Amino acid sequence: MRIARTLEEYAPHVGEKVIAEIYEHARKLYGTKIVHINSTYQGGGVAEMLLSLVPLMNYVGLEAEWRIISGRTEFFNVTKRIHNCLQGESGELTPEEQELHIRTNETFSEYTKIEHDAVIVHDPQPAPLIRFYKKRQPWIWRCHIDLSNPNTQVWSYLKQFILRYDRLIFSHEKYQPKNFPVKNYIIRPAIDPLIPKNQPLSDQEIEKLFKEFEIPTDKPIIAQVSRFDKWKDPEGVIDIFKQVKKEIDCRLILIGSMASDDPEGWQIYENVLKKAGSLIENREIILITIQHDLLVNAIQRKANVIIQKSLREGFGLTVTETLWKGRPVVASNVGGIPLQVKDGVNGFLLDPYDYTGFSEKIIYLLRHPETATRLGKAGKEIVREHFLITRLLKDYLKLLNDVFY
Amino acid sequence: MRIARTLEEYAPHVGEKVIAEIYEHARKLYGTKIVHINSTYQGGGVAEMLLSLVPLMNYVGLEAEWRIISGRTEFFNVTKRIHNCLQGESGELTPEEQELHIRTNETFSEYTKIEHDAVIVHDPQPAPLIRFYKKRQPWIWRCHIDLSNPNTQVWSYLKQFILRYDRLIFSHEKYQPKNFPVKNYIIRPAIDPLIPKNQPLSDQEIEKLFKEFEIPTDKPIIAQVSRFDKWKDPEGVIDIFKQVKKEIDCRLILIGSMASDDPEGWQIYENVLKKAGSLIENREIILITIQHDLLVNAIQRKANVIIQKSLREGFGLTVTETLWKGRPVVASNVGGIPLQVKDGVNGFLLDPYDYTGFSEKIIYLLRHPETATRLGKAGKEIVREHFLITRLLKDYLKLLNDVFY
Numbered sequence: 001m002r003i004a005r006t007l008e009e010y011a012p013h014v015g016e017k018v019i020a021e022i023y024e025h026a027r028k029l030y031g032t033k034i035v036h037i038n039s040t041y042q043g044g045g046v047a048e049m050l051l052s053l054v055p056l057m058n059y060v061g062l063e064a065e066w067r068i069i070s071g072r073t074e075f076f077n078v079t080k081r082i083h084n085c086l087q088g089e090s091g092e093l094t095p096e097e098q099e100l101h102i103r104t105n106e107t108f109s110e111y112t113k114i115e116h117d118a119v120i121v122h123d124p125q126p127a128p129l130i131r132f133y134k135k136r137q138p139w140i141w142r143c144h145i146d147l148s149n150p151n152t153q154v155w156s157y158l159k160q161f162i163l164r165y166d167r168l169i170f171s172h173e174k175y176q177p178k179n180f181p182v183k184n185y186i187i188r189p190a191i192d193p194l195i196p197k198n199q200p201l202s203d204q205e206i207e208k209l210f211k212e213f214e215i216p217t218d219k220p221i222i223a224q225v226s227r228f229d230k231w232k233d234p235e236g237v238i239d240i241f242k243q244v245k246k247e248i249d250c251r252l253i254l255i256g257s258m259a260s261d262d263p264e265g266w267q268i269y270e271n272v273l274k275k276a277g278s279l280i281e282n283r284e285i286i287l288i289t290i291q292h293d294l295l296v297n298a299i300q301r302k303a304n305v306i307i308q309k310s311l312r313e314g315f316g317l318t319v320t321e322t323l324w325k326g327r328p329v330v331a332s333n334v335g336g337i338p339l340q341v342k343d344g345v346n347g348f349l350l351d352p353y354d355y356t357g358f359s360e361k362i363i364y365l366l367r368h369p370e371t372a373t374r375l376g377k378a379g380k381e382i383v384r385e386h387f388l389i390t391r392l393l394k395d396y397l398k399l400l401n402d403v404f405y
Numbered sequence: 406m407r408i409a410r411t412l413e414e415y416a417p418h419v420g421e422k423v424i425a426e427i428y429e430h431a432r433k434l435y436g437t438k439i440v441h442i443n444s445t446y447q448g449g450g451v452a453e454m455l456l457s458l459v460p461l462m463n464y465v466g467l468e469a470e471w472r473i474i475s476g477r478t479e480f481f482n483v484t485k486r487i488h489n490c491l492q493g494e495s496g497e498l499t500p501e502e503q504e505l506h507i508r509t510n511e512t513f514s515e516y517t518k519i520e521h522d523a524v525i526v527h528d529p530q531p532a533p534l535i536r537f538y539k540k541r542q543p544w545i546w547r548c549h550i551d552l553s554n555p556n557t558q559v560w561s562y563l564k565q566f567i568l569r570y571d572r573l574i575f576s577h578e579k580y581q582p583k584n585f586p587v588k589n590y591i592i593r594p595a596i597d598p599l600i601p602k603n604q605p606l607s608d609q610e611i612e613k614l615f616k617e618f619e620i621p622t623d624k625p626i627i628a629q630v631s632r633f634d635k636w637k638d639p640e641g642v643i644d645i646f647k648q649v650k651k652e653i654d655c656r657l658i659l660i661g662s663m664a665s666d667d668p669e670g671w672q673i674y675e676n677v678l679k680k681a682g683s684l685i686e687n688r689e690i691i692l693i694t695i696q697h698d699l700l701v702n703a704i705q706r707k708a709n710v711i712i713q714k715s716l717r718e719g720f721g722l723t724v725t726e727t728l729w730k731g732r733p734v735v736a737s738n739v740g741g742i743p744l745q746v747k748d749g750v751n752g753f754l755l756d757p758y759d760y761t762g763f764s765e766k767i768i769y770l771l772r773h774p775e776t777a778t779r780l781g782k783a784g785k786e787i788v789r790e791h792f793l794i795t796r797l798l799k800d801y802l803k804l805l806n807d808v809f810y
Contacts, residue, residue: 041475055515066516070446070473110460111471 025397026060033063038122045317052192069126071104079125085151092153127161138166147177189315190392197293209298223253223303228268231312243359257291300325305365320387323379328372330361346379430802431465438468443527450722457597474531476509484530490556497558532566543571552582594720595797602698614703628658628708633673636717648764662696705730710770725792728784733777735766751784
């Protein structure tokens, strides 16, 4: 809940040098008024990052705020389609849908003054805002999605707003739109090591959580932490688990919160139930749908192997979380996962349809716990260096220095 | 969607004198920075009023903004209990629940600067915010609920924040807390005559909407516009309808949107289905759960009688909406309804358990359409004078003048 911390609390994780560098980059920015605008205070990686980033920006001397644009269900249906189309799905936006997107932004502008020194707009939902303000400061569009191969019609609709921005930010070199003339930066996502989902847990705390949720620990544990979503392929995970179980007796945990308004999610969940069959009654497969950050944390720390069998992935922050806990990951070679997992160094990368490969690697790690530990350690160091919130903060400060000076 | 209008557009409804008075009251407030804070951008009367009020405040020369405090589901579970307990339900808040309420407010304060000239906080959800800001301006707590008989424990918890406010606003003299030393005002809720739910509709437009939703118009129509909620007693409405139908052949429409996260609502809906039985298949009773403002508008205009059989009611803005459409209301004598409905003048007031009384009055109005028209006209004039958004705007301006000068 309460997440504002001192920057110094991060020193044990990242070293004092990083802390000093952050202050150095903040020096010219004292009192600079920044506003972040996205579309939700919770749910998803963007909100999670802002929840940590904004108070840290304030802590180092900026004046940072965070606003959300809100809209009716129809608005979010349209922006979800924009999102999917920008990532390459077919379809198009009708003039009415475009109008709804634009008008919701206009309405929001009637309730919200912007007198900041810089504006950072996240993702397509609030992108049209730029049209409804007198521009008195740099506007930065922070895009968390892959624009390398967008649906042409939707991208050409969105471009009319994006062209007005002064800077763009992408998570990955490969996600940049082709031949787009606005100056852009790469800033990779990050996790906060001090929030409940990632904070250190003692063995006793882990044990207590497993007892509380009645998860037995008498066998090795494989886990996937992901929503019940077709792109996370939980059914495929069960197939792989069945193959693994022929060789080694172990247990599978699938944990992922469910959006109450996501009928597709419940359908996937039903399929998983059917596929798992009696394994669920025997507690050989354990499905958990409640949202409980400490439990996720405990499972990521306790599992012998974490699997991430995504068919598609954005950056894959659940992988980052796992690596941070020093556990090896057997994961699909998709999206941002290969930025984090080096095959054989801190986990294994596989074609998402290579079921045999997945089960072999899992069996290998279960049989060679010392290798699992070594890979896990390597993963933690990669996250420490590249994917913690302090690095994200520093990147933003560098960008703002670049914009202003 | 787009709701900012000129104030002059209201002149045909309220007269030019009212418009001139509003400008008069705004004169000393030009450039005054106001922020409204509540907990949702949509759903419920508070959001609906702010959606119209904030742009109008800007239009007359203030600098008004609107922010929402957001929280996780647990936060809203706690604030819903606070709400119910303040209205008199038994129960108490555990220290953990109080902590969650307070911490969510504290977190929000880390993302949101307040440098306005006055702060208007709506209802209990964001009330603790006042503790987390250096007070540099008057803070006003606008309470939309009935505090006349609150649960003692919960009120004594909330009081520690409310005491810090400079002014309080209630909707009704009777809703004020007893012996509470902060200066307070009465401002009644209001509706906006220009939004889709209330805007003028031609007969052709009404007919088109009825056709679109396949609602036959061959018989007189009785309707209740309200969520499927135990306090709105839709089952009681069906009992009354059955009594009426013995005397006069007519049709009942129940229209109310359903919150997807409200299992109780669906249970009530199921009970209604069961109770209505074959009347639903025959389209003698029509249930509508989609949210469609223009359809609500059309039904309120087309119905021969509108019923509001609430067992409890806040102010009852659906009654205000109906009266504005010149239709007579047969309503329970609870909450804010008697502020709007004068028995025999613009509708009828009854004890909510007086089923016979309800059906007699409905039958009377169906048999005497000229009386129905006369009552409806009287209701429209009451709303015009007391319950339109222009009056609400004027009240806020008067209050701000009083606070500042």
